Amino acid sequence: MTLLGGGDLNPADLAESLSLAPKLVAADSGADAALSLGYRPCAVVGDLDSISDHARVSLPDGAFIHVAEQESTDFHKALSRIDAPGVLALGFTGGRNDHELAAWHTLMAQRAPRAIVLGGADLVFLCPAEMTLRLPIGTRVSLFPMAPVSGTSQGLEWPIDGLDFAPGRRIGTSNRSVAASVRLTMDAAAMLVILPKAHLRIVSAALF
Template sequence: MNDKALLFINGDAPKSLPNSENYGLIACTDGAFHYLKKMGFPLDQMDFISGDFDSHSGSDEDMYGEKFILTLDQEKTDFHKALEIIQERGFSKVDVLGGSGGEQDHFLGNLTVAYAFKDVMNIKFYDEFSEYYFIPKYVTLRGVKNRMISLYPFPSATNITTKGLNWPLSSESLNITSRIGTRNFAVENEISVEYESGDLLLFVGIKEIEYPAIY
């Protein structure tokens, strides 16, 4: 059984769709359902669609009603509730599309939800610019030369050492209120990031860059 799930949520619609055969479960929130329908995604491949469904038509219910899971808890976001369902179904790896774009408080809320699940699920976000996720205390990446690499403390991380970046860190700390590590880039094909405590979001650019815009 493929142990990875694919989840679409209600940010900006992805520019392209991944190969559904790479996933053991495919799901979306009801907001994402609308853009997937417009994109022609085969919605019969969905294992479930979660939300309050207040904007769905009768035809949606006729065609996909058995896949709808009503989630009315206003104390949790649709993303949070979808992750709970995925976890209940035994999946601990989740690729998320539609997590960025739109209203920025929504984007920050999605990061906060991912933070809440980081110790029990491996959640990776993908958009047209980058992939990003919370990393363990040591990580090695290959095939990233000339790609933008950003380290974002959430809210802080200590004793960080990196290898293979244009501006390396050597036992240094980052904090959201004073110093962050965004807009760096890989000068080696393989890079590593190691840190002692706290939490770090790692952003890896999708495309190679010739002249990094560092700011």
């Protein structure tokens, strides 16, 4: 499933996402972004405080899922109500820094369904307990911990075996692949993986 927010959006990224996950859901003002590009979301989820009147009248009443609580973001509200093997999320990065930080929090807090967030240059996802990525040699592979986490790696220039990662202590950005396959294992669901978004299809196949 493709999930669209109201943040920065590259129309080509949305078209690519829909080619992989053709069912479109919007988080609040993501409905306006969808309609402006000629797409009609099948559902709109959120507190509905930023959607336009135009979007409200352009979609049937049954498309709206109003979640009034203010303890979570619209991304979290929508992701927690999606029943799908995986989600490609766009429009949740760029713009306000607090919104983007909240997106990374949501990836860790709401672990199902698995989600890939597409941004300006990169894609980001929460690393599962183990995974293998068949990436071109020389691909940038960045690892960013959201909590204490350790793991192992094969196929990275700088192996992570025996390292303890944690915010404010150790991060793993700007590593790169040196083999046709990169294998990662993690002892906790707390490590974000950041790759160039050109590898969306590779990551989708490995994650979903």
